Amino acid sequence: MVDRYVMSIDQGTTSTRCILFDHRGRLCSVAQREHQQHFPKPGWVEHDAVEIWRNVQRIVPEAMDSAGVDAGQIAAIGIANQRETTVLWDPRTGTPVGRAIVWQDTRTAPLVDALRDRPGDEFFLDRCGLPPSTYFSAPRIRWLFENVPGLEQRARDGEVLFGTVESWLIWNLTGGTDGGLHITDPTNASRTMLLNLRTLTWDPELLDFFGVPRDLLPEIRSSAESYGEARALLPGVRITAALGDQQAALFGQTCFSPGEAKCTYGTGSFLLMNTGTDLVRSRHGLLTTVAYRIAGQPTVYALEGPMAVTGSLVQWFRDRLGMINTAPEIETLARTVEDNGGCYIVPAFSGLFAPHWRSDARGVVVGLTSYITKGHLARAVLEATAWQTREVVDAMNADSGLALKQLKVDGGMTSDHLLMQMLADVLDVPVVRPLVAETVSLGAAYAAGLAVGYWSDLEVLRGNWHRAGQWLPDMDPERRAWEYESWQRAVQRSLDWVRPDGGPR
């Protein structure tokens, strides 16, 4: 019998990857291509959606060639994508309206500030589970309407389509201008600020509020179901999954039961906890989001704690301070000392994300004495990630009533053993790393494979998860408590730094 594989396409912030997985969830081939980051103005971040589609057209055949397989051996295609990034395009020509506005882009800050004043956070939290933030898509659509002449009218006339990146790719894969499907899934839709979290339909009040015509938006399908066959690239192969990248990682880590959580450690870090079919409203500064919806089954929700600056603090330490040559060297430097020497770094570079959501905060280094060496600073850099995780976990436990029993980790920073041990120590739970590090791609593949029966059920997927490494807590409880209090005091000192008037020009 010919081997069959599931293909995942992970469209990320800096690159797009195509990976083939086999029945046991093992990675069989990878092809990857980076795309250009455009920074036209301070705070603006854009991608060229056409370049991204072109990259997909290149990496798909590359991944197939390197594994030596043909389209007939692909059981299904699943897509994971950078979330919240906004693409508008003309369905008659397939041409995007300008460049895609990326999730990191902060051009909508003035609009968002106004929304937080009036109608206020509650109006939005009630409906979509998110407080207004530059992070989400709807304010970007509003911004485009106000800044691209004629766009709003074209949208009203049905001449423009909106999508996050998975919608754009699926539209292109399923025929584009010749009948391409305009669809999304609830994980992506739940990051727009336009989705009603209870009904999982576009919320008429929110659409009205942002002035977004219904026809602009994609149809919301399940995260795992047969959307249709590809007509470009792999004609006849079914596309059967779409998930936002962080939800895909939760799925790839097989966190299928309430209380199971994963954290992906990258430039920023994202901790998601499965809360089951209960929609848990956070009272402790977390986001309520959709974890996944498998066709024909109840929707599963998650609480999410995004931390803006974790790996990027190490990059700053390397590139801006020049303390180390490569990111992994931070571990070497941090191990030159026994402890932080009383020094703490709160990396509130653009304010604090979860659970504080304080845009008036800025970074601080506290506890400096003449005793402090760069080794202590390196330790404080790593500890900043550990303590930010602790704050998010505490909020999760409080909101969900489920005490975290272990933390599954993935992402680039998991190669840092000192950080992994710190996490186990400050969380007081085991930290485990899975054998497949590419959890985002794996999650999209799992969802796609489930939808076509390549894998029979969630239990089979659980059986594919294997522990590659584990760190156990080994910290004196009194010291843990004392250090946590010191961290919290350091956080207090980062608050209320930015002044509303911006200062003299």
Added chain:
Amino acid sequence: MAGPVQSIERAAAILRLLAGGPRRLGLGEVASSLGLAKGTAHGILRTLQHVDFVEQDEATGKYQLGAALLHLGTSYLDVNELRSRSINWADALAARSGEAVRLGTPLEGQVLVVHHVFRPDDTLQTLDVGALLPLHASSLGKVLLAYGAATLDPPPEGLAAYTRHTLVDPEDLDRALAEIREQGWGAEVQEMSMGDAGIAAPIRGHGGLVVGAVCLSGPVERICDPRGRPLPALTALLREAARAISRDLGATRW
């Protein structure tokens, strides 16, 4: 303690002089700048040229710093960097072989375990990172010895015998190391503890220098055939992973 070696001091002065300006310097300029006899300066320059620390321009005969010197400071490979670069390959090796994977580098006459991936069967296992292994009785150590990445300094009482299979006779060990160089990988079969075996292959950094080794280990009956020879399917997977890590180290560092 002996005093400074004069010729090394002079060689250092020549290197500093060549590093001091953008211009290539002739033999006469070097000699007169440092107050050396031309013959002395020439002898030192020729030696520095021999080890690639200095290059001589063919057309003008003038000297400049060599490429090897520029790479000297950056050829050091941080062990955490090595782990970070190899993590995906080591994971894939453990997934395909079903056995535990470790990476080792030489450290003061022993092998330092710098990375460890559990055997993917979800049994209770403990991370070995930071542990030290004997050079002559581990597959990682034998490979590091074979490729000159580590040197053995046997204690006066001789090499420790962990089992009756441990190679303690220097001649036996030398033969085994020659065989490792010949075949490109090495094994230890019940040489550290009865019932266990491991196979290792070298990891090369820039310029082909062996900087570490990667190994698979487990119960002898899973690593070897009934006659105690490592299974070819496992050695093939191992060597493929070692080559992939080496490519990654070489391809991206320069």
